[in-house]
Amino acid sequence: MVQLSTRAKLAILADAAKYDASCASSGTTRRDSRGGKGIGSTEGMGICHAYAPDGRCISLLKILLTNSCIFDCHYCINRRSSDVRRARFTAQEVVDLTLSFYRRNYIEGLFLSSGIIRSSDYTMEQMVEVARSLREDHHFRGYIHLKTIPDADPDLIHQAGLHADRLSINVELPTESGLKRLAPEKDGVRIEGAMSRLRSDMEDGQDARRKYKSAPRFAPAGQSTQMIVGADAADDRAIIARASSLYDRHKLRRVYYSAFSPIPSPSAVLPLKRPPLLREHRLYQSDWMIRFYGYDAQEIAAATDAATGCLPLDIDPKLAWALSHRATFPVDVNRAPREALLRVPGLGVKAVDRILSSRRHRRLRLDDVARLTTSIKKLRPFLIAADWRPLALIDSADLRARVAPPARQLDLFA
Ligand code: SF4
Numbered sequence: 001m002v003q004l005s006t007r008a009k010l011a012i013l014a015d016a017a018k019y020d021a022s023c024a025s026s027g028t029t030r031r032d033s034r035g036g037k038g039i040g041s042t043e044g045m046g047i048c049h050a051y052a053p054d055g056r057c058i059s060l061l062k063i064l065l066t067n068s069c070i071f072d073c074h075y076c077i078n079r080r081s082s083d084v085r086r087a088r089f090t091a092q093e094v095v096d097l098t099l100s101f102y103r104r105n106y107i108e109g110l111f112l113s114s115g116i117i118r119s120s121d122y123t124m125e126q127m128v129e130v131a132r133s134l135r136e137d138h139h140f141r142g143y144i145h146l147k148t149i150p151d152a153d154p155d156l157i158h159q160a161g162l163h164a165d166r167l168s169i170n171v172e173l174p175t176e177s178g179l180k181r182l183a184p185e186k187d188g189v190r191i192e193g194a195m196s197r198l199r200s201d202m203e204d205g206q207d208a209r210r211k212y213k214s215a216p217r218f219a220p221a222g223q224s225t226q227m228i229v230g231a232d233a234a235d236d237r238a239i240i241a242r243a244s245s246l247y248d249r250h251k252l253r254r255v256y257y258s259a260f261s262p263i264p265s266p267s268a269v270l271p272l273k274r275p276p277l278l279r280e281h282r283l284y285q286s287d288w289m290i291r292f293y294g295y296d297a298q299e300i301a302a303a304t305d306a307a308t309g310c311l312p313l314d315i316d317p318k319l320a321w322a323l324s325h326r327a328t329f330p331v332d333v334n335r336a337p338r339e340a341l342l343r344v345p346g347l348g349v350k351a352v353d354r355i356l357s358s359r360r361h362r363r364l365r366l367d368d369v370a371r372l373t374t375s376i377k378k379l380r381p382f383l384i385a386a387d388w389r390p391l392a393l394i395d396s397a398d399l400r401a402r403v404a405p406p407a408r409q410l411d412l413f414a
Pocket of ligand 1 (some may be wrong): 183359
């Protein structure tokens with residue numbers, strides 16, 4: 001491999017990391033202040049934003065240790081057969097970069113992933129060494145997220161959890177058949193086996209901390225995973241069912257969705273077009289419904305289109321569910337339990353909690369509810385208030401058209 005400067009490696013390995021979805025800023029437009037106009041840039045190498053367990057938005061140095069890989073996953077730009085420019089950091093170089101970015105106040109933590117070099121164990125050892133050295137040699141207190149390699153020795157993954165805040169293992173594709181077809185060297189059983197071991201390591205760690213304050217923390221920010229959407233034929237029903245079972249079985253903190261985006265020199269088995277980005281957004285909304293609104297995967301499946309198995313793109317899944325379960329509505333804002341209010345389209349968790357505390361003191365009117373939501377139009381047919389009873393509105397044939405957001409002119413160049 002040609003000797004590259006640290007800056008050149010950073011350019012390659014930060015760019016290669018952008019396909020990972022655990023970064024809220026990766027979809028933004030390109031802007032920079034070169035040429036003397038303005039200030040700032042969205043094209044700086046390797047810095048992304050993520051949310052810490054306490055809800056703070058933090059900046060992370062997001063890079064790969066290397067973009068070389070002995071695997072050949074069809075959807076991946078770093079696969080063995082891809083002709084991208086390769087680079088590799090040493091563990092020491094990643095430690096030095098993290099510390100120097102941290103000291104300059106550019107970042108609050110590190111997100112480190114890697115292609116697989118030599119073997120899963122060898123690669124995992126290098127990643128663990130980065131985290132170990134940051135914590136033990138430099139007493140680094142910032143956030144560390146390590147992508148772990150499911151085939152690596154469980155002992156190495158355990159060590160990763162002793163240094164990192166969060167660990168993640170990608171399931172990659174929603175179905176076993178998709179995984180076999182597009183990532184033939186990966187194995188769904190081994191992936192879920194590694195997730196399950198992580199779950200029990202985390203539970204053991206929490207038990208130990210309850211008994212002994214001095215017990216070491218183990219991945220206190222939990223584990224997460226990522227699924228690629230639109231690279232195989234899996235519909236939203238299958239994706240939501242898989243995500244829900246992962247949450248249940250492995251106690252994941254988050255399932256991230258990444259809309260498949262065509263890569264340079266793509267493999268012939270991949271679709272030519274990316275799925276609409278809105279599909280990824282709808283899946284995130286359904287994920288929110290499971291985690292915060294009390295729906296289960298079967299209920300959300302009832303909101304999908306019978307023919308395609310996908311969530312509608314023109315309305316959000318909570319509204320789609322309400323439209324297909326009209327007998328559940330309207331609910332009385334002054335009497336309904338929290339779970340029923342959480343199912344009213346347009347009412348979020350904060351709004352529901354404020355309704356519950358306000359109605360202890362007085363009967364709420366429609367105007368009171370309007371102050372808590374951005375769209376009272378969407379909400380009106382589904383709610384009874386002290387001065388509002390929608391009567392036949394919920395059964396009207398044109399209800400969908402009344403509550404759906406207005407169609408927007410498509411951008412020819414989007
Ligand atoms: S193992 Fe990871 S880096 Fe290697 S080809 Fe597959 S997805 Fe890409």
